Amino acid sequence: MQSCQQEKLQSYAKLLQNYNQRLNLLSRRTMPEGFLGHIQECLVFAELGFSPGSSLADWGTGGGLPAIPIAVMLPDVKVYAVDAVQKKIRAVNVFKRKLSLPNLYPWHGRAEDFPFTIQHSVSRATASLRVLWDWHTHAATPEGSLYCLKGGDMSREQEDLAAAYPKAKIKLRPVQDSLRFVVQIRSFSPPAGRESREPPSPREPSAQ
Secondary structure, three states, X not given: OOHHHHHHHHHHHHHHHHHHHHHOOOOOOOOHHHHHHHHHHHHHHHHOXXXXXXXXXXXXXXXXXXXXXXXXXXXXOEEEXXXXXXXXXXXXXXXXXXXOOOOEEEEEOOHHHOOOOEOEEEEOOOOOHHHHHHHHHHHEOOOOOEEEEEOOOOHHHHHHHHHHOOOEXXXXXXXXXXXXXXXXXXXXXXXXXXXXXXXXXXXXXXXX
C-alpha cells in the first residue's frame, strides 16, 4: 500500500466517524478504532484482481463501504457507489470530494433501476445472495462476477439462490483473521440474449 493510499484511508475513517454522529452510517456504538477496522476488512475486495479499466457497482454502499476503499486502492477501476438512501449518497459525494477520488461515482436510487453496464459488483452483507444476484444480472456483463462479504450459516441463502438460478456457481473464500468470508457468484454460461459489451464512460453525477 502506498503512503498516499494509507493517508486517504485514515482520512476516510475520520470522516466516517464525524458524519456517523448525524447520519448513522454505521452503528453509533462503533468505537473510534472500529471505523478503521471496517475499512481494513473491506480491503479484501481490492485483492480480487479487478483489471484496470473495468467497472463495478457496490450495492447498498451506505457510507461508502466497500466502494471507497476499493476506489482508493484501485484508481484505474470505475467504482459506482449505489444506495437508495439520499442522505447516505450525499455523504459519499462529500467523501469523494474530500478524498479526491475521480474514479468514484455515487449514484442515488434503487439497485433495480441502476442504468449503467458494469463488469462486476460487490456488497458488504447488504441483502441475500439471491437478491444481490438479481441486482448483479440486471446490470453486469455475462462474464462478470458478484463478490459479497458474508458470515454465519449460508446454507439457506445458497439453497434459495440455486433454486432461482441453477446455473449460478458459488465459491467461498475465507478472510484472513476474520470469521467472515468472500462469496463469489458467477454464471456457468451467459444468459440467453445477453451479449458482453464495454461499459459506457459514466458521467460525473451532480452532488445530491
